[in-house]
Amino acid sequence: MLTAEIRQRFLDFFAAREHLVQPSASLLYNDPTLLFVNAGMVPMKPYFLGSEAPPAPRVTTVQKCVRTLDIEEVGKTTRHGTFFQMNGNFSFGDYFKAEAIRYAWELVTGPQAEGGFGFDPDRIWVTVLGPGVHPDYPEGDTEAVAHWRAVGVPAEHIQPRGLKDNYWHMGVPGPGGPCSEIYVDRGAEYGPDGGPEADEDRFLEIWNLVFMQQELASVRAKDDFDVRGPLPKPNIDTGMGLERVAYLLQGVDNLYEIDEVYPVIQRAGELAGRRYGADAEDDVRLRVVADHVRSALMLMTDGVTPGNEARGYVLRRLLRRSVRAMRLLGVGDRVLPELLPVSRDLMSASYPEVGAAWERISAAAYAEEDAFRRTLTAGTQIFDLAVRRARDEGRASLGGEQVFQLHDTYGFPYDLTLEMAAEQGLQVDTAGFRSLMQEQRERAKADAKAKKGSPADIEAYRALRGEGDTPFLGYTDLLTETRIRGIVLDGANRPSAGEGEVVELVLDATPFYPESGGQDADSGEIVADGLRAEVLDVQRPLPGLVVHRVRITFGEVAQGMRVRAQVDARARMDSCRAHSATHVVHAALRQLLGPTAVQAGSYNRPGYLRFDFNATQTLTPGLKEEIEGVSNEAVRSDLPVTATEMPLQKAKDLGAMAMFGEKYGDVVRMVEMGGPWSRELCGGTHVQSSAQIGLLTLTAESSIGSGVRRVEAFVGADAFDHLAKERAMVNNLADLLKVQPEQLPERVERLVSQLRAAEKEVAAMRSAQLLARADEFAAAATDVGGIAFVGRRVEGVAGNDLRTLALDVRGRLGQRPGVVALVGGGEDKAALVVATTPAARDLGADAGRLVGVGAPRLGGRGGGKADVAQGGGTDVGGAPEALSAIEAAVAGLTRG
The missing domain is CATH 3.10.310.40 (Diaminopimelate Epimerase; Chain A, domain 1)
Known part of the structure; x- marks a missing residue:
């Protein structure tokens, strides 16, 4: 059974049982605690935490995931893959253990002719939370045991386990509960009998059913936490490993040999002249290549570009490990143009967006391979110097610090260093290198832990959000009569606040735009008789809730008070100009550079914008002039600017551009400028026609990472002021040099030539x-x-x-x-x-x-x-x- 068919069977099974089928969220899901989505439930966290309402009581997905903590184990085991897919079904206060267990049993053991996976019931084992491991479960999860017995699982195939194996939580205060895992017995040739407790290679886990039924007050470790009490409504969260089910149903030994991965191994083997299965060390390298090529492909599909930090660094490492593995297999030529298209064709059946983004993906990947090949050349030279120094100093090994510097600073692969050192008859201080690597990992873990927020931090907002959304009226109104719903200071609700205090206000409705989509927040005032408060910032800490950070400059504010919320009209108009100009620049870049010039980030404030986009080469001065020219031509053409709400799929069908990693609902707002010339999904504020932008002038262009460039511009009056300053500077230089402005280039060129000649003369005198x-x-x-x-x-x-x-x-x-x-x-x-x-x-x-x-x-x-x-x-x-x-x-x- 093909992997794509297994995926579709899962979705169809739960769709037939009243589950809403949701597409996979982007791997770049907007969660500050994660680089990538690393589990199928990650996009569901807001629903489990209660910060967002779920789209339906029952949901099913196949979620793309990436995990990189065990990247060094990839290829060595049957379990570790960087990219994987997690089938899941979720219940938000609807069904619970009985239904979840019954559904899982029906799908796993149901005949293939009837839409099931057809696993032999006698080969299925399950684990449950055992007795005596937690005060709330003195006898273990007896309820889950009873439901498994009811569907036909014999008692001897149900094994109790501890909290580390069979209790789930998110690592922070919030929902948690016992879980039950489903295992398949692969047979005596894979290990000893005795169930999962005896051998988890023979007994392979394929599905974990999590029964969220408690609210945790604090979490210290996987098996050390405090329970606040039961959840008002218990939830179901399950995760089935798609690749694991695929290799069991396809009769192969590991996830690298399934239909979506193995053809890459075959092609890599052909390039290297190696046969998979003939040599254990070669097999590991071929599996690394297949896994990393697919993982890199899916990351780039979702908008990641190779770089030196965070997500870009992970992608760069995957691509370079692939190239390095092929080099160790004896292939020194370019390999990604041979391997990446194979993975594209395999993954496009489930993810058509891979093919749609191919031009951008291939350009970035091939440029990265070329850069890495240059790195290998430079790294080899640095390696040679390190070898020479070691020999000059009479040492028989390379120090761990030198090897770490080669790896961390220059991107030179560690095992390639090992191989080359052996060729030179030198040892490597492996212990020193690993110690430095561990220190680096510990720093990274500490940074990640520092970023991990606690749901308890938003308790005050959640209470206010419970009264309903904060309607945003700012698309049409800049002045709104409204009521103070709540006052928050230091994470706690307050009844009032006085002059001089800086507090957060939640209104029943607001005209203030909260910072989002790259657009800065509105400024203005909130006033009433006896009150004046300056709006310093506007944010949306929870979906639907707008919070205004204000400084009370006069009087006192109290909960329930009627007020007038007034946006600074001039600043808003300048923000509209800047945001609309951002769309103009994006469209101009795509017109001149092609579809690979995809937005990678943006920021705009009144009168100013910066725009980041994917590009592999520096913009020439001529091209920058063209971008500015096309942008201002669009401004002068007075293109109509419209915003329309429509279903997400319709907007995509119209070609609307979306930001990678952004979460969109079923209904979106599409901003259109000049019809199809510019269509983007955007919640920001905009001018009514492009002529209102007035003027746009590019002020800077730079690289902010491998494959990503940034342009900056002034807009409207700020653009005019910038040009006026440049004109004044030109006039001053012309007066200083006693020439007309149009003669400046010639005169400056002559002065530079004279200066260079003088410098040569001085150098000659110094030499003498x-x-x-x-x-x-x-x-x-x-x-x-x-x-x-x-x-x-x-x-x-x-x-x-x-x-x-x-x-x-x-x-x-x-x-x-x-x-x-x-x-x-x-x-x-x-x-x-x-x-x-x-x-x-x-x-x-x-x-x-x-x-x-x-x-x-x-x-x-x-x-x-x-x-x-x-x-x-x-x-x-x-x-x-x-x-x-x-x-x-x-x-x-x-x-x-």
Whole structure:
């Protein structure tokens, strides 16, 4: 049974039992505690926490998930995959244990001809929460046991387990409850008998049924928590691993061999000339390639681009591990153009958006592979230097710090370092490397834990949200008569607040736009007789609830008070101009760069916008002018701007652009500008026609990460002010240079040429002076134990000039043993260069070691090769001591 068919059977089964079928949420789900959706229930968290109303009492999904904590185990086991799909059915206060267990049993054991999966009932085992593991369950989850017995599971196939295995919670205060897991016996060839307690390779878990029936007050660990009490309405959350069910039904040994993954292994094997199954080490590498290529494909489909931070870093690592694994299999040529299309064709059956985004995906992936191939070249050079240094220092291994730096700073793969070190006859300080890696992981975990919020933080908002949504009237009204529903300070509700306090107000209705969709919040005032409050910020901490952060500048505010909410009209209009201009820039970029120029982020405030988009190359000056030109042409064309609410699917069919990771309801707001020229899903405020934008001028273009660029612009009056300042600057320069403005480029070019010529002349004079001093220094060399030593302080000379002088002096020492040590630099920074002749090196004089002797006296450090090395520091006064220390070290060479 194909994976896509298993997926569809699951959805059809629950749809026939009155479940609303929901599409998979994006992997970039808007949850600050997660990089990616890592479990099927993640998009359901707001419903379980009560912060949002569920779309239906019963829901079913097949959710895309990515987990990267066990990335090093990928390919080594049958269980670890980076990307996977989780089938789930959910009940929000509707059915509970009896129905959940019955549905699961019917689907798992039902005949395939009748829509089931057809597993042999005699091979099914289940686990439940056992007795004595928690005070609330002294006899264990007897209710679940009774329901499993009722559907036909024999008592000997029901195993009790502890809290770590069979109790579920989110790691923070909120809902929790016992769970029951379904296992399939794969047969005696996979391990000993005795159920899941005996062997979880033979007895493979395929489905976990979570019975949320308690509210947790605090959570300290998986098996250490406090229960506040029962939930008002118990919920059901289940998760079935699609890939696990697929490899059981397809009769293969692991998830890498199912129909959605194995063809990538086959193609990789053909490229490498390796046969899957012939060599265990090769098999691991081929499985890594197949898993990572598919995972990278799905991440890029949902809008991730390779980068150095967060999500982009995870994607970069997956792509580079794929390329590296192929290199270790003997393939040095580009591989992603051969492998990624295979995965695209396999995944498009379930996710058509993969094909729709292919041009953008392939461009980013292939550019990343090319960049990594350059990294491998550069990393190899750095590796060679590390090897040379180890040998010069008489070490038989590379230090863990060096290997970690290669891996972390330069992106050089660890196991490639191991392989190359072995080729050079060197060991690697594996323990040191792993220690540094563990420190890095601990920092990452600490950062993630610090970001993890608690549902208790929003208790005051939840109480106010219980009175209903805060209607946003700002699309049509800037002034609203309304009532103070609630006052919040430091997370608690208050009846009133006085002059000088900064508090949060919740109104029955509001004209203030809360910050969202890249648009800054509105400003303005909330007033009444005896009250004036300045609106500092507007946010939406819970869906449907708008909170106004205000400073009370006069009087007192009280719950229930009637007030007037007044938006600053001028600032709002400038915000509308900026937000509409953002849509104009997006459309212009797509018109000029093609469909791969997809939005990756945006921000706009009154008079200003910045827009991030996917691009693999720098924008040329000519292209920037074109973007600005197309944008202003759209402004001058006075295109109508309309906003229409419609079903999500209809908006998608019309080609409306959506932001990756944003959550959209069944009904969306589509903002249209000039018909199909610009269609985007957007809840922001906009002008009524493009001419109201007035003017747009691009001020900056830059890279903010691999494959992502940013443009910035001023809009309206701010654009005019920016151009006026530029014009004033041009006029000032023209007056200064005594030319007309249009003659400035020619005059500046001439001045630059004259300056360069003067710099060359100065450089030639400096070189002549240095040559003259080189003769002087060489002639004054002192004999130190048979070695000609030149140790001098050279004020005002640094960088390449100091190095050139040292090499020139060394050359004038001829064939005799000689060491040159020069300290240069300025008033607050010292530079040190040491150069040695071949005859001196034969006596043991090593420039790198001598710099190591002198640089600490300058308050710094340095190093280099045996023939020439350099360093420096911040203590210029230490020059005499540094030179003396180097001279003493030279003297010690011949005394020994």
